Amino acid sequence: MTVLITGFDPFGGESINPSWLTVHQLSGQRILGHEIVGACLPTAFDASLAQLAGLIEQHRPDLVIALGQAGGRSGISLERIAINIDDARIPDNYGAQPIDQPVIDGAPAAYFSSLPIKAMLKQLHAADLPAEVSNTAGTYVCNHVFYGLMHLCQFYPNMRAGFIHIPYVLEQAIAHPGAPSMALNDIVRALAIIVRCAIECETDIVFGSGTEC
Amino acid sequence: MTVLITGFDPFGGESINPSWLTVHQLSGQRILGHEIVGACLPTAFDASLAQLAGLIEQHRPDLVIALGQAGGRSGISLERIAINIDDARIPDNYGAQPIDQPVIDGAPAAYFSSLPIKAMLKQLHAADLPAEVSNTAGTYVCNHVFYGLMHLCQFYPNMRAGFIHIPYVLEQAIAHPGAPSMALNDIVRALAIIVRCAIECETDIVFGSGTEC
Amino acid sequence: MTVLITGFDPFGGESINPSWLTVHQLSGQRILGHEIVGACLPTAFDASLAQLAGLIEQHRPDLVIALGQAGGRSGISLERIAINIDDARIPDNYGAQPIDQPVIDGAPAAYFSSLPIKAMLKQLHAADLPAEVSNTAGTYVCNHVFYGLMHLCQFYPNMRAGFIHIPYVLEQAIAHPGAPSMALNDIVRALAIIVRCAIECETDIVFGSGTEC
Amino acid sequence: MTVLITGFDPFGGESINPSWLTVHQLSGQRILGHEIVGACLPTAFDASLAQLAGLIEQHRPDLVIALGQAGGRSGISLERIAINIDDARIPDNYGAQPIDQPVIDGAPAAYFSSLPIKAMLKQLHAADLPAEVSNTAGTYVCNHVFYGLMHLCQFYPNMRAGFIHIPYVLEQAIAHPGAPSMALNDIVRALAIIVRCAIECETDIVFGSGTEC
Numbered sequence: 001m002t003v004l005i006t007g008f009d010p011f012g013g014e015s016i017n018p019s020w021l022t023v024h025q026l027s028g029q030r031i032l033g034h035e036i037v038g039a040c041l042p043t044a045f046d047a048s049l050a051q052l053a054g055l056i057e058q059h060r061p062d063l064v065i066a067l068g069q070a071g072g073r074s075g076i077s078l079e080r081i082a083i084n085i086d087d088a089r090i091p092d093n094y095g096a097q098p099i100d101q102p103v104i105d106g107a108p109a110a111y112f113s114s115l116p117i118k119a120m121l122k123q124l125h126a127a128d129l130p131a132e133v134s135n136t137a138g139t140y141v142c143n144h145v146f147y148g149l150m151h152l153c154q155f156y157p158n159m160r161a162g163f164i165h166i167p168y169v170l171e172q173a174i175a176h177p178g179a180p181s182m183a184l185n186d187i188v189r190a191l192a193i194i195v196r197c198a199i200e201c202e203t204d205i206v207f208g209s210g211t212e213c
Numbered sequence: 214m215t216v217l218i219t220g221f222d223p224f225g226g227e228s229i230n231p232s233w234l235t236v237h238q239l240s241g242q243r244i245l246g247h248e249i250v251g252a253c254l255p256t257a258f259d260a261s262l263a264q265l266a267g268l269i270e271q272h273r274p275d276l277v278i279a280l281g282q283a284g285g286r287s288g289i290s291l292e293r294i295a296i297n298i299d300d301a302r303i304p305d306n307y308g309a310q311p312i313d314q315p316v317i318d319g320a321p322a323a324y325f326s327s328l329p330i331k332a333m334l335k336q337l338h339a340a341d342l343p344a345e346v347s348n349t350a351g352t353y354v355c356n357h358v359f360y361g362l363m364h365l366c367q368f369y370p371n372m373r374a375g376f377i378h379i380p381y382v383l384e385q386a387i388a389h390p391g392a393p394s395m396a397l398n399d400i401v402r403a404l405a406i407i408v409r410c411a412i413e414c415e416t417d418i419v420f421g422s423g424t425e426c
Numbered sequence: 427m428t429v430l431i432t433g434f435d436p437f438g439g440e441s442i443n444p445s446w447l448t449v450h451q452l453s454g455q456r457i458l459g460h461e462i463v464g465a466c467l468p469t470a471f472d473a474s475l476a477q478l479a480g481l482i483e484q485h486r487p488d489l490v491i492a493l494g495q496a497g498g499r500s501g502i503s504l505e506r507i508a509i510n511i512d513d514a515r516i517p518d519n520y521g522a523q524p525i526d527q528p529v530i531d532g533a534p535a536a537y538f539s540s541l542p543i544k545a546m547l548k549q550l551h552a553a554d555l556p557a558e559v560s561n562t563a564g565t566y567v568c569n570h571v572f573y574g575l576m577h578l579c580q581f582y583p584n585m586r587a588g589f590i591h592i593p594y595v596l597e598q599a600i601a602h603p604g605a606p607s608m609a610l611n612d613i614v615r616a617l618a619i620i621v622r623c624a625i626e627c628e629t630d631i632v633f634g635s636g637t638e639c
Numbered sequence: 640m641t642v643l644i645t646g647f648d649p650f651g652g653e654s655i656n657p658s659w660l661t662v663h664q665l666s667g668q669r670i671l672g673h674e675i676v677g678a679c680l681p682t683a684f685d686a687s688l689a690q691l692a693g694l695i696e697q698h699r700p701d702l703v704i705a706l707g708q709a710g711g712r713s714g715i716s717l718e719r720i721a722i723n724i725d726d727a728r729i730p731d732n733y734g735a736q737p738i739d740q741p742v743i744d745g746a747p748a749a750y751f752s753s754l755p756i757k758a759m760l761k762q763l764h765a766a767d768l769p770a771e772v773s774n775t776a777g778t779y780v781c782n783h784v785f786y787g788l789m790h791l792c793q794f795y796p797n798m799r800a801g802f803i804h805i806p807y808v809l810e811q812a813i814a815h816p817g818a819p820s821m822a823l824n825d826i827v828r829a830l831a832i833i834v835r836c837a838i839e840c841e842t843d844i845v846f847g848s849g850t851e852c
Contacts, residue, residue: 287500287599287604287605287606287607288599288607338600341596341597341600342596342600343596343599343600343605343607344600345603345604383554383555383556383608383612384554386500386501386556387551387554387555387556387557390558391500391501391558392500392556393500393606393607394500394501394556394606394608395596395607395609396608396609396611396612399596399609
């Protein structure tokens with residue numbers, strides 16, 4: 001089995017993006033015997049999805065987990081659903097700022113994650129890692145990639161996929177007084193648990209409880 | 214034109230629900246010459262939607278705006294999208310607590326609001342009323358009603374509909390130290406603007422900017 | 427009895443300061459037969475306190491209640507204590523930015539408010555107005571004025587005094603998405619209750635419960 | 640030089656108190672050659688201070704740093720000032736719940752910390768640890784111990800002392816969805832930096848900048 005995990009490059013004035021730092025640490029490793037391929041996507045609407053599609057075509061992963069930074073959140077956010085809208089508060093890294101545009105014209109309003117998010121939640125908590133199911137990945141590049149990724153799944157029927165938001169890491173929180181954060185090593189630990197859980201679990205049936213796998 | 218507006222009865226230990234208090238104040242009035250019909254739905258998964266379907270069949274409204282309380286939010290929340298999932302943290306008023314169940318089995322993952330939410334945002338701000346577009350109505354009875362309402366729209370092709378979350382009112386905030394709130398009269402003022410805007414605007418094209426109408 | 431109430435001029439990029447808007451509405455009125463004198467202080471360390479001292483010498487008030495804006499708080503903040511430190515995160519309106527300087531060199535570390543803050547809390551809640559006792563007025567011009575005011579009390583033994591922080595008003599919250607706010611008329615209503623309570627209550631004994639008066 | 644560091648036992652329904660877990664890890668070690676003595680105080684108004692006074696009399700420390708848990712804060716809180724008031728929202732571990740009582744009758748309204756809090760802030764940030772100066776330690780047992788500790792300093796003229804609040808640790812945050820947290824090992828790392836900084840710095844002159852030492 002091949003597992004593709006992706007992070008993003010820095011945006012919004014940050015000098016680092018913990019999603020890529022996290023992915024980078026697991027990239028090239030093996031989890032439960034399976035190869036982990038890591039990649040860094042640009043925080044840009046068009047390029048991010050183009051690049052992700054290329055990576056999927058190249059690696060034919062069985063599992064894709066995309067990560068993004070969600071400054072202000074306090075724990076690991078297991079995203080439940082991607083929505084078909086781009087509505088950017090700030091321009092992306094290439095200067096694009098779509099307002100109320102569909103991610104993919106004519107496609108469904110939303111896709112649910114096909115990751116076992118409730119089983120992941122249980123395992124993260126068992127490992128003393130703060131985590132929550134989130135019902136919105138926003139309307140910026142993260143949701144754009146998440147939606148595009150789920151849309152691609154129809155062309156790769158055996159591929160499961162989803163999106164995880166992570167908080168600021170400690171060093172970022174210093175520039176954002178009062179903002180919650182997590183240490184990078186704890187986020188890396190969380191991602192390893194998430195990947196292992198996704199490998200072990202049967203594909204989550206979207207409307208099943210997801211707590212057993 | 215008939216406009217149906219709905220609120221909920223109290224839940225979660227509260228003795229009032231500001232959504233119904235708000236709706237109650239505009240019920241029976243006319244806005245721009247159109248009749249406003251108000252109704253109070255039970256905060257219960259099954260009964261709420263059954264009752265709403267009955268009200269729509271009875272009144273054949275051109276416009277339906279459902280309101281709900283979102284304790285902890287600081288302004289008027291214009292909900293963008295309803296998702297096909299019930300995932301209740303606490304039991305509803307009739308004791309039901311669905312976990313990861315679809316609102317409507319086999320129906321799409323989500324529906325976008327057909328209200329002109331960006332035009333509403335602009336008009337609320339022009340009236341000095343704090344408001345934001347929200348990308349999640351949660352997974353409790355509010356989202357359940359919102360999703361069911363949007364699903365019903367396919368059977369009433371000329372009906373436009375959507376959902377608005379409102380904060381605690383002042384008297385509720387006293388029991389929730391630190392929680393934001395708005396005065397009831399300001400929320401009523403906001404709802405009147407929202408209704409007027411929805412009447413005046415052409416149906417928002419889902420992926421248009423929604424800022425003009 | 428003469429009651430002096432003060433607000434501040436706008437600072438930190440705001441075009442209004444709700445503390446002065448509130449004070450302005452009660453200025454010149456009579457409450458329980460007593461004259462209310464309102465004044466607007468500059469948001470500047472040196473000038474604010476100099477001006478306040480002049481106003482006290484001129485009006486010889488029996489009661490002084492200073493108001494200030496605390497953006498981000500959700501209700502009326504009844505400040506308990508003023509501390510002898512200036513530590514400014516941003517320059518004041520005249521460009522001064524003291525870091526870790528005493529308000530008054532050689533004076534005590536802190537002064538407690540001599541207002542009946544617990545009785546006020548009770549009365550505000552009875553009027554459905556969100557309010558809390560606060561244990562810090564910060565280290566900017568608000569605390570500076572509060573501390574200087576309490577220090578002046580020793581020269582006017584019959585004068586009671588204190589400080590109240592108020593949230594953003596509705597129109598300010600629009601520029602601060604997610605920030606709590608209160609309507610100006612509700613803040614004015616709160617100040618009238620606060621003044622009336624202070625007039626009616628015996629001087630609060632600092633370490634008494636303050637809930638009865 | 641002897642350094643006394645203290646934590647508290649669990650309170651408010653928690654099964655652990657990270658302040659004691661942190662102190663426990665450094666207790667018995669040497670930092671810059673100085674002996675670190677750790678102790679766990681009861682979260683109880685009377686007993687905590689009595690026990691602290693006994694520990695100081697026994698160990699004659701040159702430096703005392705008391706730690707407490709502040710659930711909801713996101714980083715290390717370097718407390719600036721202790722105030723002479725007990726005002727408990729919940730009973731302490733022995734059932735006492737003082738309301739608006741002085742910590743020490745007839746004593747000053749407040750004491751400033753004599754730790755170099757601004758130098759500590761600088762060093763914590765340099766080590767990528769989120770930290771802030773706080774202007775209130777609340778009015779519960781933490782402030783009670785902090786105030787009593789600073790009051791004791793007058794009887795031990797060479798003793799420097801202060802109080803540090805720490806956030807929930809990861810495992811606590813799981814039971815408080817949305818609450819910020821820090822990993823225990825990062826808090827331990829922070830305390831080691833704080834102790835080292837306090838040892839190295841000359842006594843902070845209260846109204847000096849505290850940024851140099």
